[in-house]
Amino acid sequence: MEISKEAEALNAGLQQAHPQVFSMLSKKGRSFFFPKLGILSQTAEAKGKKMNATIGICLEEDGSPMRLQSIQQHLTLNPGEIYPYAPSFGSPQLREQWKSMLLSKNPSLQGKEFSLPIVACGLTNAVAVAAAMFVDSGEKVITPDYYWENYDLTIAQGCNASLVKFSTFKGSRFNIEGLRGKLLSKGEKKVVILNFPNNPTGFTLRKEEAPKVVEVIREAAEKGKHIVVLLDDAYFGLVFEEDALQESLFGMLAGLSPNVLAVKIDGATKEDFAWGLRVGFLTFAAKDAAKECYAPLENKAAGALRGSISNASNLSQSLVLKAYRSGAYQEEKKAKFELLKKRFDEVKRVLAAHPEFREEFVPEPFNAGYFLCFKLKHADAEAVRKKLLETYSTGIIAFGSIIRFAFVALPLAGIEPAVTNIFSACRDCRKP
Ligand SMILES: Cc1ncc(COP(=O)(O)O)c(C=O)c1O
Incomplete structure (x- = not known):
């Protein structure tokens, strides 16, 4: 696979900033970049100019986005919040908003550095982007045997990889030993996907199980494994029993080890009852990672999005942002x-x-x-x-x-x- 000069520069920066995280990228992940040069950057530079003939959308005579009344009549939002393209990275305000919400919803994240979330077209798209970034052809991805069936398409088929399963439960407990066995098996790089609360079982880790799961990940990391933990938090917050963990494992994994990269996949879909709006997020965290590590990862994710869906719906992003900022x-x-x-x-x-x-x-x-x-x-x-x-x-x-x-x-x-x-x-x- 040919790697562009822009991707090479990004890779060099990431390798310097965080060699362990760099080593976790797939071949495709190494090739991803968000183009700085070309149409997008020239458009960005022309923003605010009196005569701007760069953008690929039509404007009315008064400069507002061209629109059809048969669409606009159903909407009360400002046309600027609906019709123009959103950035491939996602709306900057929504990204900041989701980041601050992650902090308040996950107390273990306090004081830890994590990336600015990237906006994807729902969680499915976020899973596919994360898999493309970190899973190589022929690679094995560890999962409990109760898993969301669409990993077969997004991960296994999408990356020509295979899912390696362990029994989800041992009696009525999460099978931590099963996870441990897979993490400690042959091979330096491990990719694991965990989904709590889980589809299909409706199980989430109990408060006393979560630290034990974190411990086996730490143990594998200390034995030299480089571990990408994809956390599919689609059903975040819908936790109905007192002894169950209320927050995501993301907070506990964020500062665990430089050998562990946690990738949080979440969004408005299930937790905000907004299935058809297609707003998902992708957020990264690893110990010793700072802006120099997160910026290239965000850039690569945005590049992968630019090359597939281009950007998520502006209308949907505006709607959920309004909700998050609403007092109600x-x-x-x-x-x-x-x-x-x-x-x-x-x-x-x-x-x-x-x-x-x-x-x-x-x-x-x-x-x-x-x-x-x-x-x-x-x-x-x-x-x-x-x-x-x-x-x-x-x-x-x-x-x-x-x-x-x-x-x-x-x-x-x-x-x-x-x-x-x-x-x-x-x-x-x-x-x-
Ligand atoms: C575990 C899990 N992850 C992700 C998704 C997909 O979410 P979205 O509709 O945002 O693509 C689902 C939907 O059923 C799911 O159950």
């Missing part, structure tokens, strides 16, 4: 959280009230997020799924011997009937 935001979020927590508590109540359900299925550990998984004891999950559709007018996701149940999508009063339907369909489909 925290209260509104709290109200939604409380509703979802009621549904979570209802699932717990229903399972406790119906011990007979355990004859057909048991839940995997769950304490957070949108879902839980039922492990079926006697029936085939796909057969149960079909039966539920045909006889009980109920939809669930089936894979292997597991049913994924999205309790967040049902009204409170619908939870008991839905779980009862799953029980009945399991009975109907019992294998002889």
Whole structure:
């Protein structure tokens, strides 16, 4: 792969600033750069000039963005916050805002240096960019065996890599030994993806488990492994039990070791109930890293975005920024959280009230997020799924011997009937 002069300069700077982080880049990651020269920089230099004929958008006679009334009539935002392109790095105000929100939501980040978040088109795009930056063709990416299926496309297929799985649970605990085994296995570079609260299980680490996970990462780093930890925090904040960790592992990993690069992938999608707006973020942290390390990483991520989606929706970024700056935001979020927590508590109540359900299925550990998984004891999950559709007018996701149940999508009063339907369909489909 040919590396441009601009990428070479970026690589030299990163190698000098933080050789361990530089060594973690994939071949593609080494080739990424955000072009300083050319259209974008010439456009930037012309900004504010009386006659600016550089930009690739049309302007009205009064200089405001050209627009169609059939679109504008539905919107109250200023045209400047809607129609022009957002920068490939993301809106500067939104990036600063998200950074300060990361600090307040993750107390362990206090006093630690981390990058300015880059805005991606949702978390899927952020996962794909992070994978392209750090995962080489043929490389193995470690993941618990309960993982979001789209890693198959974004990471495995997208990077021609393979996912190496370990059992998520050991009894009712997170399988820390399983993670340790994979981290200490042969090879100096390790890439691991962790997703808490998890899709599909709805499990997040408990407060006493999190430091132990951090410890095994530290142990591997001290043994000389260079570890990229991709943290998919899509369901951040939706944590329903007291003993569960409320913040991201990002804060604890940020200052852990120069051999550990934490990449936080998060966004408005799930935590702000804004699925279709497609606002995701990508943030980096490593011990001993400063601006000289983060700036090239941000530049490379923006380069990868420029070469794929070019930039995320300006309208969406403006909308979420307005929400984050609104005095009502925290209260509104709290109200939604409380509703979802009621549904979570209802699932717990229903399972406790119906011990007979355990004859057909048991839940995997769950304490957070949108879902839980039922492990079926006697029936085939796909057969149960079909039966539920045909006889009980109920939809669930089936894979292997597991049913994924999205309790967040049902009204409170619908939870008991839905779980009862799953029980009945399991009975109907019992294998002889
Ligand atoms: C764990 C996890 N990560 C990422 C995503 C994708 O988020 P987005 O819709 O922002 O691309 C999802 C969506 O289902 C998810 O469950």
